[in-house]
Amino acid sequence: MRAGGGEPRNAPRTPKKGSGILVIGLGRFGSSIAATLDRLGQDVLAVEQKPELVAQWAGRVPLVEADATNPEALEQLGAREFPVAVVGVGSYLEASVLITGNLVDIGVPQIWAKAVSGEHARILQRIGAHHVVLxxxxxxxxxxxxxxxxxxxxxxxxxGFTVVKMRPPKETQGFTLAQSKIRERYGVTVIGVKSPGVEFIYATPETRISSNDLIIVGGHADLLERFSARP
Structure with a gap:
């Protein structure tokens, strides 16, 4: 049977109490999330209304065909048992809002929702989405x-706090972090260094940077922009 005015097609596996991630919508955004979570071994259940997408993803991720704008369909597939839900439906604003509102109503503890504009994001936040992604x-x-x-x-x-991976500026190459005084001069902090063929190491004042290294640097975005622009 098919949900919409009825029941979901394919009975979903029931998640363990307090575990599992519900992903609603198998467009490019939702399908990428569902497939990645499944590959990582997470307990994930995807929900999709369009038969063509259901056929495309059947057998690739745990999946049920259902209309998530229908509160009864969400109840039937056990949506309230999932601590996390992702609403990947973004292009259809009405459906996105209805689905998010339904998840809020049944008390899903953590709701992530895709938005396609600033106005869309504000609506989702106002109705109770905990995290909105554009x-x-x-x-x-x-x-x-x-x-x-x-x-x-x-x-x-x-x-504004940002972490970047970058090549080291020439003025830092061949010197330890204590010698180059990156933090004092530029207001950013080298978190770690990855040298070719060597495991990543967390940086210390004695860490020496070479021209072939990759460095992980944290700090305010504006300061990192200036630091990364150094020759």
């Missing part, structure tokens, strides 16, 4: 930082 905006900002300098990876943590 994948395209976040990816665009990240790529902008990467293409503008020597950064090889860029993760903004919170309130």
């Amino acid at each position: 994948p395209e905006a976040d990816a665009g900002a990240r790529v902008a930082h990467l293409v503008s300098g020597k950064m090889l990876d860029y993760i903004e943590v919170e309130d």
Whole structure:
């Protein structure tokens, strides 16, 4: 049977109490999350309404066909037993809001929801989503930082604090961190160093940086931009 006005197709495996991640929507965003969680051995259940996507992902991730905008369908598949739910439906604002609201109503402790605009994000936050993700905006900002300098990876943590992977500026090569005084001069902190063929090490004042190293640096985004722009 199919959900929508009825029951979900394929009875989902019941998650252990207090475990499991529910992923609703198997578009590019949701399917990537579900497949990655399944590959990592997480107890995940994907929910999708479109038959063509159900057929595409059947046998690849634990999956049930259901209309998550219907509160009864969510109850039938045991959604309230999942401590975490991800709403990957972003393109259809009404469906996104209805699904998120349904999850809030049944008391899912942690709800992640995809948004496609700032206005969409604000609506999801107001109705109770705990975490709102704007994948395209976040990816665009990240790529902008990467293409503008020597950064090889860029993760903004919170309130401007950022962690980057980068090549070391020439003025730091051949010196220990104590000698180059990166923190005093630039206001950023080298967290660790990865040398070719050697395991990652956490940085100490005695850590010496070479031209072939990759360094992991943390600090405010503006300071990291200036540091990464050094020749």
